[in-house]
Amino acid sequence: MMAPSPSILPLELRDVSFEAGGKRLVKDFSCTFAGGKRSIVLGPNGAGKSLLLRLCHGLIRPSAGEVIWHGAGGGIDPASRQAMVFQRPVMLRRSVAANVDYALSLRGLDRSRRTALVDEALARAGLSRLAASPARVLSVGEQQKLALARVWALKPEVLFLDEPTASLDPSATHGVEEIIAAIHAAGTRIIMTTHDLGQARRLADEVLFLHRGRLLERATAEAFFAQPKNDLAQAFIRGELLWWRRGRDNLAARPGAPSEEGDPPCTVH
Numbered sequence: 001m002m003a004p005s006p007s008i009l010p011l012e013l014r015d016v017s018f019e020a021g022g023k024r025l026v027k028d029f030s031c032t033f034a035g036g037k038r039s040i041v042l043g044p045n046g047a048g049k050s051l052l053l054r055l056c057h058g059l060i061r062p063s064a065g066e067v068i069w070h071g072a073g074g075g076i077d078p079a080s081r082q083a084m085v086f087q088r089p090v091m092l093r094r095s096v097a098a099n100v101d102y103a104l105s106l107r108g109l110d111r112s113r114r115t116a117l118v119d120e121a122l123a124r125a126g127l128s129r130l131a132a133s134p135a136r137v138l139s140v141g142e143q144q145k146l147a148l149a150r151v152w153a154l155k156p157e158v159l160f161l162d163e164p165t166a167s168l169d170p171s172a173t174h175g176v177e178e179i180i181a182a183i184h185a186a187g188t189r190i191i192m193t194t195h196d197l198g199q200a201r202r203l204a205d206e207v208l209f210l211h212r213g214r215l216l217e218r219a220t221a222e223a224f225f226a227q228p229k230n231d232l233a234q235a236f237i238r239g240e241l242l243w244w245r246r247g248r249d250n251l252a253a254r255p256g257a258p259s260e261e262g263d264p265p266c267t268v269h
């Protein structure tokens, strides 16, 4: 089931910051992800969850600090062993099966091996009956399942998921959460963002709470949901609105950086 050893983990972020438009949007983020768990990155809109995942996955580069895949020695390319699923899936104008097949062909698998992997991934995602349908006619929930089938076929060691159910209704959310749980049970490390407390409770082994670009707390799910230590995390799990604090801590350390006055409130959904 698992990708061949050795592992690309642990993944370490060392004093990672990310700046854009004169603002530090991710601030001095340091943490290590080892194997096994499902980590849920939780926080209100604008906390920096998507940026953090993009930094981990290598889609954007840190302005300062380092993202290090410690296990990736001996010629292993970490990019080939990790995958990411976004809030809104992007489908090719091809059949459902061809979407999965294409992802496998990009990894250099020959056709004879691809066919079995495509069938297996579609079966696991509950999409076998739609294999020949054009992907673009699927419902959003089915498309997200297809996005998961597509990465599952690649058998990544690490899967990043950025709010994968944010556009879905409860029934589709349930289906997607089941697939994520099955991918994890098959041996893939899950690192996923959500602003949805209920989802974090259902899926998390551990929680990383982000607010305004900072990691404010990291705890086991049990400890976090019993009582977070951080006061903003406490407010968040009570369902309170977290307002942007005024101040200069969001500004890049450079003269003439814009003021934060007038920043909108940061709402909890």
Ligand SMILES: Nc1ncnc2c1ncn2[C@@H]1O[C@H](COP(=O)(O)OP(=O)(O)O)[C@@H](O)[C@H]1O
Pocket (backbone or CB within 6 Å): 020, 021, 025, 043, 044, 045, 046, 047, 048, 049, 050, 051, 052
């Ligand atoms: N390329 C960018 N340029 C300027 N601001 C950005 C950029 N990307 C994200 N931001 C801002 O950074 C903050 C964090 O964004 P994001 O990581 O998408 O938050 P989240 O996923 O937690 O909702 C937001 O205020 C967003 O508007």
Ligand SMILES: [Mg+2]
Pocket (backbone or CB within 6 Å): 049, 050, 051, 162, 163
């Ligand atoms: Mg986001």
